[in-house]
Structures are given as C-alpha cells and as structure tokens.
Amino acid sequence: MSLHAQDDPELRAAQEARLREVWKPPSGLFLRWTDTNNDRVGVWYTLTAFGFMLFAGVLAMIMRTQLAVPDNDLVSANTFNQLFTLHGSMMMFLFAVPMFEAVSIILLPQLLGARDLPFPRLSAFGYWSFLLGGVFVAGSIFFNEAPDGGWFMYPPLTTRTDLSGLGADIWMLGLSFIEVSSVAAAVELIVGVLKCRPPGMRLNLMPLYAWYILVVAVMILFAFPPLIAGDLLFEMERLLNWPFFDASRGGDPLLWQHLFWIFGHPEVYIIFLPSIALFAMLVPTFAKRHLLGYPWIVLAAVGTAFLSFGLWVHHMFTTGLPKISLAFFSAASEAVVIPTGVQIFVFIATLWAGRVTWSTPLLYATGSLAIFVIGGLTGVMVAVAPFDWQAHDTYFVVAHLHYVLIGGTLMPLFAGLYYYWPLITGKKLSDRLGRIAFWMLFAGANITFFPMHFSGLEGMPRRVFTYPAELGIGGLNLVSTLGAYLFAAGVAVVCLDLALSPRRKTGARNPWGAGTLEWLEDPADDAHWGVRCVPLISSRYPIWDQKDFVKKVDEGRFFLPDAEEGRRETIITSVLDARPVSVIRLGTPSFKPMLTAIALGGVFILTTFHLYWAALACAFATLFMVLLWLWTGTAEIPEKECKPIGHGIKLPLYVSGAKAPGWWAMFITMMADATAFSGLVFGYFFFWTRHPDFPPADMAAAPGAFWPMVALAVALVSWTLTVAARQLNAAGSVGAARMALAAGAAFSAYGVYAGLAGPWLSGMDPEAHVYPAIVWTLAIWTAAHSGVAIIMQGYTLARSIAGRMTPKYDADVRNITVYMHFFALTAIVTYATIGLFPGVS
C-alpha cells in the first residue's frame, strides 16, 4: 500500500512555506492598505461599521437628553432634525447592512473552507466606497449640513429646494454611493456561496449561516435597486427640476413612498436574518447537537424573504389607500410571523433536545430573543391596520422598531461578537464584563423603549424636537432617557472589554467545541491562507462528525494543499452538488480597488456640490480605473490548462460561461440592474394609473412610434451581433467575431442617438410635466446602457486583438453576452413602453 504524499513532513513544511509566502499580507505604512485578503478587509469593514454605530448612538443620546424634559431647548429644532435623520440613516445604511456584509466577508470563506471569496478586490472596493461615503454622510453634521428630512426622505419636503438644503443631496448621493457598494458586496457573497463551497458540500450540507447569507444577499439584490431608481428620480427632481414627485405638474409624492418601502421593508429582514444566522451557528454549539429541523429553517428563511417583498404597504396604511389593499397587506404583514415563529422555535427545540451549556454568547442570544419577541408582538399589533392608524408615526412605533432592531440586530451581533471574537483574535472576551454589559444593555433597552409604547398612545408623535408639558408624558420620557444612558453605559462596558483584549493571552483553538468549518482556524498560527487545504465535506458539522477531520486538514490531506505556482488560488465547485469544477486565481493586493472607489466617490460627492465638470472628470477616471482593473486582473489566460489538486484530480485553471464565477457575477449584477430598471418602468405605469389621460391629452410632444422602433431594431441588431461574435469566436472564426463586435459597437453607438431621438426631436420638455420627464428617464437609461454596450464590445474586441481572448479562453465575450441579453430586454421594454403603449392605452 503506497503511502500518502502528505505523510512526508518535509513536503508539508515546504507547502506551508509556499502558502505562507503567497498569502503574506502587504506591510508598510501605505502598502498595508492595499490588502485584499478577506481576514483583513473584513476586519476593517467590521470596525468601521462598529464605529459608525457608536457615532449614531451618540446622536441618539443627544436626542434623548433633549427629550428628557418637556419644552427643553438643549438643541434647536434644526439640529434635532439632523440628529434623528442621521441616527436612522446611519444605523440602517452605515451600520446594520454593512455590518452583516463585513462579518460575512470575514466568516464566509472560513465557513466554506475556501481560501478567500471569489473577488477579493471587489470586497476591498466595497470597503473603500463604504468608508468614503460613510465619512461624507456622517461628517456633514459637523458643518450643520446633515440631512434633515428623516431617514425616509419623503418628498416634496425634501425635493423642494426652497424647503431643504444640501443635506438632502448628501443623503441621496452619499447613500446611493454606499448602496452601490452594498450591491457589490451582495454579488460577491452570492457568488461565494454558490461557487466557492468545498467539494462535497451540497446545498443541503451548507452551514446555515451560508444559507442566510445567500437569502439576504439575494434580497439586497432585489430591494436596493428600487431605492437606487428612486434616488435617481429624486436627484433629477432636485438638480434638474423634473417633476416626478410634484403634484402640480402631474407627479405624485406617493411614488417615492412605494419605491422607498419596496426597499425599506425587505431592509428590515435584510438586517434581521443575518442575526438569526448567527444564532443558527451558536445554538447548536451550546446545545451540543445538530440544529433540529434544518430543512424547515431554510424554508422559513426563504419564506420570510419572499413575504417581506409583499408587505411594504403596511408603512403606508395612513396614506388613504383603498380598504381592500389595507386588508390584504394587513394579512400579508401578519403572515410573516409564521416563518419567523418557525425559526425561533427551531432554536428552542434544539436547546430543549440538547444539553445546554451556559455561556456569555448564549446569554446574549437569549436576551435578544426576549427583546425581539416583544418587538414581534407589537409588530403584529401595528400590522392590524386600524391599530396602526393610531400608532403610526408615534412613539409606539419608535418602541416597536427599536425592540425589533435591538433584539433582532444589535444584541445578536453582541452575541456573535462574544462568540466569534476568539476566532478572529484567538482570545476570549471576559465572561464577567460580558455579563455585566449584558444586564446593562438588557435593562437599558427595556427601560428606554417600554415606556415609549405608552408615550406614543398618549399622543406623542415621532420626530418632534420637543413636546408640551401639558401632555403629561414628561415622566415617561425621563424614564426613557435614563434607560438610554444605562444602555449607552452597557455599550461602553463592551468597548472596554474589547480594549482589554490585547492584554489577555491567546486561548485554545475552537474554544467552544463547535462543529462547523470556521473553527479550523488556529489562533496560534498567524497564517493568512484561510484554510490549510480545501476539505471534502460529508456532514453539516464536519469537526464533530468526520473522523480525524482537523488533523487531516492540518496535514493538507484534502485538496489544493500547495501553491506551486506562487499564486493565490481557491477551488470552484458546481452550484447544486459542489463537484469541483476549476481552480481560480484570486486577486492580489492592489491599489486599484481603493483608487476606483475614490474616483467613483468623486462622482457622487462632487455632484452634491454641483461641481459637474469635476464630477464628469471623476466619472472618466472611474471608467479608466475599472477598465484597467479588468484588463490586468481578470480572465487571465493561465500558463497551463490544468493543475492537480490532490487525490488524482486535475482541474482546469480557466473556465468560462456558467461554470465561471465571473459569469455569475455579471448575471447577478444584471439582475440588480434589471430590478432598478423595473422601478423606473413601475414609475411610468404608476403615473398612468394616477391620471385619467396619460400621456396627457393636451401634451402635443410625444416620442412617437418611429424613433423608438428604430432604436429597438438597432439594439436588437447589436445584441444579435454580440451573440454571433460569441459563436464565431468559439468556432474559431476569430476575424469574423472581431468584425461582428466592431459592427455591434457601431450599432450600439447609433442606438444611443436613436434612443434619444424620439423625445429630443419632438421637443419634449421634461420640466413641464411628469410625462415627458419619465419618458426622458427611460430613454436616457436605455441609451446609457447602449453606451455601456459600446464600451463592452470595444473592450472585448481589444482583448481579442491583444491576444487576451481566444476561441478557447473566451470569458470576456461570454460575459458581455450576458450583459447584452439584459440590454436587449431593457430596450424591448423601454421602446415598447414609450413608443407603443400610448397608442394602445
């Protein structure tokens, strides 16, 4: 019987040395910030989000101090409005969502036994965008220019430039920038979960955290784009005076509310489900058994996600909607309790069936559940429309949402913090400080928010900078304020515990005795390779169930134990059953992600200050950086076709089409793009339902059918040529493929003209009425996509000519074909809507 190659300790040492060298983080004052490795970027991301949370918390303390007594004048109305707007916006956009993405960037590769996520540079780009946009938005308060229209930014208060200032632009553009980075992270996480699992980890063996990440990232993909579409309309109204939300020119403020809450309600579950995911990791550990009812909880998570997109109207119960939709949305809102209930009882049943070991993380999880259940019960109450008519926009809802978010996001994150801190630093946090902090937080949250149920029903509206003494709610408010101070002190104790951590000594590996893959991490070893080798998985809890699992991993007895070519690599597997498909080379440390983020940030930030030429220059810089990044870092033709990964398996180093992560990333990005586009189309038809005649009968200017049909034909020709180029290239007719691409680019260029010609030549004035405004918007959106098509076709052509794309190595043309499919769909919908719909309606 032949010995296993990995039996040789010298070979193992050599492999380890090579891996260590390859994954060595860049050092030095500047170079260290070029790092793209998930363990570094994830930690930066987490710390930054935590910092924003503390900042937004301080804002809340100022508010609570102002409201401690009636008729207080600690801060002015102006300051107070900035405080609550920024508090809400930051907690949502700069803490809750990014925090989940940050933690996932740290944990996901570990959980999946991968060396890193498929696009490490994209993670870095997301982080730098987040930091830049976050500092921009948060910093505005120091200049007394913070947004002051509420985190929901309802027009017309926020779109009328005589009623709102720079703050509204800062909110829209700064947070749009961050939304872009959130979508980028979602793409990264989805592809990571689908394509970077270790061999053998079929979908039904996936750790629940990965399931939840998948669900939540898909939700981000469908929830954020409508908001981005709304942001676009919003800024066009503010900067160009296009009247989307101005009732006097045919617009409707309610369109914003729909687009905002189609985002805003799923958002609640986007930030709640990752916390459930943390519970799903730590409950089995402390119950010392598998989670009971794995398929149920997965279905419940998917069900919650699905339902959450059908509930947005319950934020609009007081807008005067038809009664039948009230009843429907009341029922839908309550239905979401059922999957949530299933998830909670899965944990309870697991604890019941197992042997519970009490620990600080479990204490936090228990407290979170208690708080969350109260928030859930008041949630059922506000889902009942008549009750909501009273509670809506009062302190009752303030109480409800804080119970949900503290119990459903913040406290679970503290549970996760106490649970995963040893994984990241190798040191446990203090049990004593942790418990003290827990009781302060738990008591503080209840003392702060429980009285608010009563102050709300006693007639205290939300977003008031003061209230009269005669209302008799001074006592309730004083109690709330004292509770808030206690809560803040609890957070300070947690921070103290974290600050003391570096002085403590490194503890044992897997200190909680958990069964999932991430605990392979050895704190005594400072290796940055993620995993020593990519394991073969046959259980949901491999450390518990698979024989000698940790030892085998440590000795590199599974796959890809080496880095012979000195490249960062990880294994790509198939989506459903995780069969190895290929080895991909990962991005290495680079300044490009950071510079791209800075350039893109320039576009958003300079636009805020109406510096359009400078913003345009930044847009070109962004384009240049993106092309440079793609040209030098993607679809690289490998030096050899295949490489062995151990156990006699050889995998290709280059795949394209649906096997490749890049193709999936393009597909997923375009799903988000199509969703944003459908937000705009929704706008068109929303206005159509609002007006008895749309297009308005007295509006002579219309795009007509001719130019839209020409533009559609041109778009379809460009699409056909791209598909033909892909086929010709694959068949070896490189010259013909190049000609098809060149012709496609020419048609795309003409498509830009033809698309805009309809509204342009007919002299449609977008400032006059919402009809020309929305037609122009759809035309510009599609023309801009035609413009991007030129760049893509030109880029692919250049790659072919430069020898970076060949008939065998054809990822570029396959990826742009995905783009062109979506582009063709966009063109069909746009031109049919603006060109043909007026004729048939």
Added chain:
Amino acid sequence: MRRIGASLAASALLSACNRHQSALATFGAEATNIRTITIALVVGAAVIAAIMIGVYWRAVRAPEGQLTHKQGMRLVLWLGGIGPAIVLTVILIFALPAMRPRVTGAGDLTIHVEGEQFWWRVGYERPGGGVLVSANEVRVPVGRTVAFELTGRDVIHSFWIPGLAGKMDMIPGRTNSLVVRADKAGRYRGVCTEFCGLSHALMAFDVVAMEPAAFDAWLAGQARPAAGAGQGEGERLFAANGCGGCHAIRGTEHNSRIGPDLSRYGERLTLGAGILPPTVERTAQFIRAPQEAKPGVRMPAYPQLSNQEARAIAVYLKGLK
C-alpha cells in the same frame, strides 16, 4: 370577567396621563373601537409572551434527550407554525370590521382641512352652501357623522386627533377622506404626525366637540363679521403694516387666503397652531418675532413695530369675537 380586568389595567395606566390628546382617553366612536382592539391585542400579546418565556425556560433546563427529534419537530410545527397561523387569522377577522369606513349621507357635515407649514386651514361646508373658513381649530358636533376632506398644500402632513380617530395623511395632489363621529363634548387636541419640516413639533390644533344645537348656532354665527372688525387703531396698524396681504378678517377689506384666517381670533383657544396661550402679550410677541416661537414659520417678523403698536394689533385681534 376578563374585560373588567383589562379595563382596570387600562385605567390604572391612564390615571397619570392626559385626557385631551390620547388614543386611550377617547371621545369618538372610531377611537373607542380601536381602543377595544388595542386592549385585546395587548392582553393577547402578554399571554403569548408568557407562553414563550415558559417554553424557553423549560427548554434550557431540560436534560439532554428529553425531547426527541420527532417531538421537537412537532413543537416547531405547532408552536411556530400552526399556532401563530390560528391566532393571526382570529386577529384579522376580529379587526376587519374596523377597516370599513363609516357610511356618509347627503346631509353630513364636511370639513376641509389643508395642512401647511406649520398650520391648518379649515373650511366648513355650510348647510346652505358656501364654505366657512377658519384656521388651527376644528369644531365638530357630537353624535353626527363628520367627513374630513384632507390635503396638503406644500408638503405631506398628517391629521391626527388621537381621541377621535386614527390619523390620515394630507398629501399634496390628493384628497383623503376621514369619516368620524364624536361621542363626548369637550376640548381636545390634534397634532401633525408626518414630519413636515423645522417646526413639525409645533404644529397642533384645538378640537372642540360641541352639542349639535350649540354647533349649529356657532356655525351660523361665524359667518357674521366679528363685532369689532374693521375699527380702531389696531385695524389701522393691521392695514398699514400689510397684515391683510396674508390674513383675512371677515367684514373688512382684508380677504387674503395666504395665511390663517383671523376673523374670530378672539375666540381661538391657542395661538400659533395649538402651541401658545392666546394672550395679548404672547400675540404681540408673536407678531414682532414669530420665528422665536416657531422656527421656520412663513410669517415675516415685524421687529420695526414698537411694543405698543404690536400690542394694539393684538388687542384688536383679541377683540374679534
């Protein structure tokens, strides 16, 4: 038995609180109905919370293996799935009737209210035709159906009289209807509940529920000009300083509809949309520096007026009743 317990609990909570701007101290049929729903929901929520705590307590203390896999799945199914489904269905059926608005008839009173930064324009449809304009105060007859027709002039506001009914948004370009019936005479208060800008917190109004006969007499009387309208030093100053450019006083040349109608200012219960006592002193101060009482108010300041002049206008306005 349970009802008594619930009302006892509710009244204990109420004892320390206000009686004129509260969803728990109601004076209208709609709000009373919702209060009943509220009490039922709170009791139900408390029972469910107690069950959850009990089950959790049991779960973490149970020895290993006390619950088999099959039993565990049954627990999830019944307590997590079927149980909530039944409870929620019951709640929905229970609450559905309250979603149906009160039916209005031809003779019912219609009151138009328009929200504006940061005050309320009120118009009563009079029985004989025509609209009586007032501001920052809503009067309703007890026992009769009243339909509010609500809209926003500049931004979105929301019209909420907690003791009377739930709230309804006032949205530019739309007219929302809120149909109510007051059951108990008295003085109450309403507020704006949609964030509407700088002084959102200072946008309230008085609500007076009157016996039907008194209401009819009041409405008929309002159409006549007030006794002192158009006379005296105050009127001269009012006209000379251009107050009539925005405000109207029935029976005088001032009929602008930009700002609040002041025809019966002397009868108003508050100044500045429900925020200040309408004394001569406060009124004069408000005229000279409205921004101090109400940041972001549209009314320009009149610092050039002397104290005496401002007081003269205030005295004139106070006399309009």
